[in-house]
Amino acid sequence: xxxxxxxxxxxxxxxxxxxxxxxxxxxxxxxxxxxxxxxxxxxxxxxxxxxxxxxxxxxxxxxxxxxxxxxxxxxxxxxxxxxxxxxxxxxxxxxxxxxxxxxxxxxxxxxxxxxxxxxxxxxxxxxxxxxxxxxxxxxxxxxxxxxxxxxxxxxxxxxxxxxxxxxxxxxxxxxxxxxxxxxxxxxxxxxxxxxxxxxxxxxxxxxxxxxxxxxxxxxxxxxxxxxxxxxxxxxxxxxxxxxxxxxxxxxxxxxxxxxxxxxxxxxxxxxxxxxxxxxxxxxxxxxxxxxxxxxxxxxxxxxxxxxxxxxxxxxxxxxxxxxxxxxxxxxxxxxxxxxxxxxxxxxxxxxxxxxxxxxxxxxxxxxxxxxxxxxxxxxxxxxxxxxxxxxxxxxxxxxxxxxxxxxxxxxxxxxxxxxxxxxxxxxxxxxxxxxxxxxxxxxxxxxxxxxxxxxxxxxxxxxxxxxxxxxxxxxxxxxxxxxxxxxxxxxxxxxxxxxxxxxxxxxxxxxxxxxxxxxxxxxxxxxxxxxxx
Amino acid sequence: xxxxxxxxxxxxxxxxxxxxxxxxxxxxxxxxxxxxxxxxxxxxxxxxxxxxxxxxxxxxxxxxxxxxxxxxxxxxxxxxxxxxxxxxxxxxxxxxxxxxxxxxxxxxxxxxxxxxxxxxxxxxxxxxxxxxxxxxxxxxxxxxxxxxxxxxxxxxxxxxxxxxxxxxxxxxxxxxxxxxxxxxxxxxxxxxxxxxxxxxxxxxxxxxxxxxxxxxxxxxxxxxxxxxxxxxxxxxxxxxxxxxxxxxxxxxxxxxxxxxxxxxxxxxxxxxxxxxxxxxxxxxxxxxxxxxxxxxxxxxxxxxxxxxxxxxxxxxxxxxxxxxx
Numbered sequence: 001x002x003x004x005x006x007x008x009x010x011x012x013x014x015x016x017x018x019x020x021x022x023x024x025x026x027x028x029x030x031x032x033x034x035x036x037x038x039x040x041x042x043x044x045x046x047x048x049x050x051x052x053x054x055x056x057x058x059x060x061x062x063x064x065x066x067x068x069x070x071x072x073x074x075x076x077x078x079x080x081x082x083x084x085x086x087x088x089x090x091x092x093x094x095x096x097x098x099x100x101x102x103x104x105x106x107x108x109x110x111x112x113x114x115x116x117x118x119x120x121x122x123x124x125x126x127x128x129x130x131x132x133x134x135x136x137x138x139x140x141x142x143x144x145x146x147x148x149x150x151x152x153x154x155x156x157x158x159x160x161x162x163x164x165x166x167x168x169x170x171x172x173x174x175x176x177x178x179x180x181x182x183x184x185x186x187x188x189x190x191x192x193x194x195x196x197x198x199x200x201x202x203x204x205x206x207x208x209x210x211x212x213x214x215x216x217x218x219x220x221x222x223x224x225x226x227x228x229x230x231x232x233x234x235x236x237x238x239x240x241x242x243x244x245x246x247x248x249x250x251x252x253x254x255x256x257x258x259x260x261x262x263x264x265x266x267x268x269x270x271x272x273x274x275x276x277x278x279x280x281x282x283x284x285x286x287x288x289x290x291x292x293x294x295x296x297x298x299x300x301x302x303x304x305x306x307x308x309x310x311x312x313x314x315x316x317x318x319x320x321x322x323x324x325x326x327x328x329x330x331x332x333x334x335x336x337x338x339x340x341x342x343x344x345x346x347x348x349x350x351x352x353x354x355x356x357x358x359x360x361x362x363x364x365x366x367x368x369x370x371x372x373x374x375x376x377x378x379x380x381x382x383x384x385x386x387x388x389x390x391x392x393x394x395x396x397x398x399x400x401x402x403x404x405x406x407x408x409x410x411x412x413x414x415x416x417x418x419x420x421x422x423x424x425x426x427x428x429x430x431x432x433x434x435x436x437x438x439x440x441x442x443x444x445x446x447x448x449x450x451x452x453x454x455x456x457x458x459x460x461x462x463x464x465x466x467x468x469x470x471x472x473x474x475x476x477x478x479x480x481x482x483x484x485x486x487x488x489x490x491x492x493x494x495x496x497x498x499x500x501x502x503x504x505x506x507x508x509x510x511x512x513x514x515x516x517x518x519x520x521x522x523x524x525x526x527x528x529x530x531x532x533x
Numbered sequence: 534x535x536x537x538x539x540x541x542x543x544x545x546x547x548x549x550x551x552x553x554x555x556x557x558x559x560x561x562x563x564x565x566x567x568x569x570x571x572x573x574x575x576x577x578x579x580x581x582x583x584x585x586x587x588x589x590x591x592x593x594x595x596x597x598x599x600x601x602x603x604x605x606x607x608x609x610x611x612x613x614x615x616x617x618x619x620x621x622x623x624x625x626x627x628x629x630x631x632x633x634x635x636x637x638x639x640x641x642x643x644x645x646x647x648x649x650x651x652x653x654x655x656x657x658x659x660x661x662x663x664x665x666x667x668x669x670x671x672x673x674x675x676x677x678x679x680x681x682x683x684x685x686x687x688x689x690x691x692x693x694x695x696x697x698x699x700x701x702x703x704x705x706x707x708x709x710x711x712x713x714x715x716x717x718x719x720x721x722x723x724x725x726x727x728x729x730x731x732x733x734x735x736x737x738x739x740x741x742x743x744x745x746x747x748x749x750x751x752x753x754x755x756x757x758x759x760x761x762x763x764x765x766x767x768x769x770x771x772x773x774x775x776x777x778x779x780x781x782x783x784x785x786x787x788x789x790x791x792x793x794x795x796x797x798x799x800x801x802x803x804x805x806x807x808x809x810x811x812x813x814x815x816x817x818x819x820x821x822x823x824x825x826x827x828x829x830x831x832x833x834x835x836x837x838x839x840x841x842x843x844x845x846x847x848x849x850x851x852x853x854x855x856x857x858x
Contacts, residue, residue: 119616120616122567123575225799405563408569442576448576
């Protein structure tokens with residue numbers, strides 16, 4: 001008798017709990033394992049992918065990106081260039097920070113002023129704000145950015161800047177953001193707890209102006225070891241993981257309890273050639289003697305290398321199908337893609353012929369350099385390329401190193417032929433063109449990552465014109481021309497666009513993104529997905 | 534005794550200074566952190582500005598001198614990537630690593646010494662031989678592999694234990710510890726066992742060898758002749774005598790447990806200092822690397838000192854002044 005009473009009470013309490021929450025709390029909790037460490041919650045301290053991934057949840061931006069890297073309204077409902085050097089943004093009325101105050105033009109101005117003034121920032125966001133010469137507040141819901149010269153990329157830039165609250169962030173240090181005190185945003189989630197190196201816990205912001213996320217509580221677990229990440233998914237400790245190793249995909253796919261989702265990324269994997277007039281450091285004649293002339297200066301040699309590489313085989317075998325071969329800088333969904341521009345077809349005979357024409361009928365010796373553990377299967381790609389080049393007579397050795405020492409050496413032109421990757425994070429072709437293919441010029445801020453030192457005045461001219469061309473259609477044509485020209489020179493040699501991969505439990509579905517972000521609000525319960533189909 | 538401790542202290546300062554200089558030069562030689570830290574979209578001016586902001590444009594000796602200056606006042610610099618105090622970061626992570634290392638050492642002692650004693654008392658029995666064969670596995674299997682196998686078996690197939698991470702913590706004297714909660718213990722068992730494995734094997738071998746040797750000694754025969762019980766002979770006379778090398782090894786191994794925890798922490802995503810070190814090395818976060826190594830070296834120095842002191846307490850024949858450090 002007593003026992004049954006207890007049970008009744010327990011049932012009633014449980015029922016009340018369920019009704020109060022609408023749904024059992026556990027069902028609306030999402031646990032995600034991410035691959036890299038979040039170093040700070042301050043959204044302007046360090047422009048680092050994992051930090052931005054968290055900031056995407058907590059902070060709003062004027063311009064958001066949809067899963068295909070197309071710009072959509074965020075805190076700004078519309079934007080336009082009122083003259084070539086002035087952009088006007090109309091702010092959303094009623095968008096609120098989580099402390100209840102409204103997002104106004106004051107906060108936007110404060111944010112733009114804050115970005116270049118973060119002490120000790122190892123990677124500032126200034127690339128996206130420094131072209132702004134003045135921020136003009138027209139009224140609380142209208143803000144204008146002045147630029148020194150015609151500037152088409154203002155909205156693209158604004159898709160990377162997280163708007164902070166002037167009230168909460170004035171005088172706030174990075175620690176204040178990490179503790180949550182200053183981490184007041186207008187995004188879909190609020191920060192609950194940030195445990196350095198371990199986890200970030202978020203709770204849904206029910207005051208968010210747009211469509212609310214399904215998940216009430218979200219935990220990002222930081223699990224860098226890829227085997228451990230897979231184990232966490234398999235054991236049910238997390239609901240979703242990013243970047244499962246490609247070697248494990250077959251096994252995960254075969255298991256009916258899990259789903260694998262992937263999408264082409266905005267990241268192109270490419271090789272740099274040494275374009276300097278010198279005896280290239282890692283190229284020797286077949287007998288081991290140094291070559292006076294750098295053979296890579298001859299476009300026929302570069303073309304021969306490109307023809308010698310079987311990109312499809314790399315995509316199919318090395319990448320387990322998680323890549324698409326490419327002969328250009330951005331994929332077909334992004335602005336500036338050149339329709340019909342394909343990579344060189346795999347052609348061993350053609351490659352040998354070109355090498356003979358260039359005066360290297362027997363080829364030469366080459367050491368190829370590549371990063372280890374930075375891009376998906378990076379070492380394996382370099383090894384595959386070395387084998388393919390050896391087949392046409394360019395006897396290749398491989399040296400790889402972790403990204404830190406590798407990038408230091410590559411940026412000092414210490415290599416002859418080396419692999420890198422580039423993510424077009426602004427979602428269009430000017431990003432790789434200006435950084436990778438424009439002539440290295442610190443004064444103009446061009447060619448900053450042009451590690452091979454490719455230089456073609458015609459390409460430079462087109463890029464510089466495009467960067468000032470506010471008309472979208474004209475700019476697109478200029479970017480396409482610049483790409484065609486640089487690719488016919490083989491200034492750099494694209495290999496493929498890698499896919500970003502997510503693995504989830506069957507009851508969770510992810511809407512994948514080209515920008516590689518793992519965003520809680522893009523996860524949906526699988527049942528709802530089925531219903532909406 | 535006092536002279537001994539003072540001399541030790543002075544030697545330690547020299548060691549710490551030499552180590553910090555080595556690490557400083559070493560990390561400098563690997564490359565410029567800005568190359569890897571800065572977003573590739575940044576142009577050359579942004580790079581210059583970031584290099585200046587972190588003080589990396591100054592000559593190495595100037596950077597080292599200002600580090601020394603800070604270190605003397607207890608400030609080991611700010612992390613490049615976290616923008617918080619490097620020492621603070623390490624202290625924040627230290628409880629997790631200490632807990633893991635202590636748990637592992639506890640497991641090693643609880644399992645290793647009795648098994649070793651057993652094997653030593655019955656060297657030719659089936660149990661003794663099995664224990665010795667098992668200890669070979671403990672020595673030879675790589676930690677990361679055993680860790681992954683533990684996860685596969687106990688988390689993935691059986692689903693008994695969580696696959697990784699640290700469980701719920703409670704604060705004890707301001708230090709977050711997880712061994713007082715059920716969830717915390719469940720998370721702790723696998724990584725601690727994984728980390729303990731090598732030391733279990735080590736202690737088995739050490740105890741067995743010691744016991745084996747001690748049983749042949751005259752004092753054991755004498756004790757038996759006096760009619761003492763078997764348990765008293767083993768538990769008091771034998772154990773006390775073989776404890777001296779064991780204490781030395783346990784002490785020294787504790788330092789390496791903290792150091793080797795790196796592998797276990799990576800496999801089990803345990804948020805300890807080792808994981809912080811790996812992350813910092815990958816990002817060339819020099820202040821954290823230097824601070825971490827300084828902390829670890831300090832640990833070793835303190836542990837060695839404690840072992841020496843304990844040694845003299847256990848064995849009255851040992852005089853610390855004679856050891857010359």
